């Protein structure tokens with residue numbers, strides 16, 4: 428493992444929960460890895476599975492989806508649908524010998540600032556272990 | 569065990585006679601079946617003229633397009649006053665039922681006739697000499713309960729060759745006497761109504777036989793072999809580029825896929841018209857870019873969008889001009905996804921497709 432390797436992480440964060448948790452973490456001065464590019468979505472259910480594939484092929488070393496806890500989605504079952512789609516993307520990755528651990532789904536409510544920080548640190552460390560995403564430098568994708 | 573009617577006619581003749589009598593008896597408005605186009609091939613047709621039924625080749629061993637897809641376009645969501653009789657192979661029927669479940673067409677007022685299936689030859693072999701030369705070999709194989717070594721990859725690996733949701737099933741696999749006799753298995757009232765007034769001997773038996781079980785086992789083994797040959801589990805980006813590197817981007821695989829029903833595919837939309845700024849960014853980050861871009865995005869994108877409903881028909885591989893084993897890849901990915909939801913596309917009409925619903929308590933191990 429390259430000690431200097433800083434993974435590029437992309438996060439699709441629901442604006443009602445995980446995105447606010449990220450804000451809260453910031454307000455509470457709880458440091459999470461600065462290499463996360465947060466993308467605010469109206470609901471985790473807005474995340475087309477293609478977004479994950481696209482971010483990965485563009486070279487993201489890790490792709491994160493954060494939504495409201497089951498039962499708490501503002502659109503009732505957006506997060507449950509997100510979970511099914513996420514499962515499909517991860518399965519595609521597994522079958523094709525890509526690394527499913529580069530994809531992560533977590534439920535983090537608006538009040539869980541510390542959980543957000545912990546999750547990000549943990550994800551960052553897990554992706555560091557996997558090393559660089561080889562898609563990043565591949566021209567003939 | 570279903571009721572059966574056995575008639576003293578070869579299988580294709582028996583089905584032609586049945587179709588003809590359904591039209592002449594006014595029971596159906598027309599029939600949808602493979603029919604001879606010229607002496608070089610077959611195409612799907614919707615036929616009303618009883619004389620034209622002579623041209624029907626319900627079991628001709630080629631699949632010029634997915635009949636399930638074609639049928640879905642004929643029977644869209646508006647109601648039809650009168651029924652149609654339809655002959656499809658099991659995977660085409662599954663595709664059709666899947667499209668019904670995806671609300672692309674209607675199931676009612678159709679008499680669905682299918683058969684136990686020995687598979688089809690790749691479409692390109694239709695122009696490889698005289699296709700009729702292959703037909704006797706095909707039927708002999710069927711009688712012995714064997715598939716053809718030069719059938720489509722997907723057919724050689726197909727485990728769903730006994731139809732689901734057919735009103736009538738014609739037994740072909742392992743039927744030694746199929747030149748002289750034909751047995752219809754009755755699976756529904758509509759199927760029963762079709763056979764009223766037809767001569768023959770009524771009985772009762774199971775469509776599964778020793779022969780179908782033997783064929784299923786052979787195909788299971790072949791499926792494993794095909795997957796091992798592709799080294800699926802260790803492909804990674806490098807392996808995927810190796811496989812799809814020669815893709816010419818024609819989109820034929822998507823065009824013929826029964827499950828890809830979108831009128832405007834995401835990959836044809838304006839967001840893929842790459843602006844100069846996009847190229848500049850790619851050049852900065854990866855120092856080069858394939859043109860046209862986004863081959864893997866298209867392939868993996870299609871996988872995440874539709875593979876839960878892939879019926880493994882093999883149309884995609886069949887039309888790929890550069891012989892990429894598209895169907896082997898899609899059906900492998902599809903099967904893994906289907907397992908996740910305990911789902912078999914086109915099997916149970918009452919079970920919703922995985923993307924149409926979601927449960928509160930499921931897949932809990934996906935989140936961390």
Ligand code: SF4
Nearest residue numbers: 658659685687723726
């Ligand atoms: S995929 Fe199966 S059902 Fe379809 S044509 Fe081939 S053998 Fe028949």
Ligand code: SF4
Nearest residue numbers: 825878879881882884
């Ligand atoms: S992906 Fe290929 S094998 Fe699967 S349903 Fe579509 S055409 Fe058939």
Ligand code: SF4
Nearest residue numbers: 815816818819821888
């Ligand atoms: S049919 Fe073959 S060449 Fe054409 S887009 Fe599909 S995989 Fe690529």
Ligand code: FES
Nearest residue numbers: 441470494495501
């Ligand atoms: S509103 Fe947060 S996941 Fe749906």
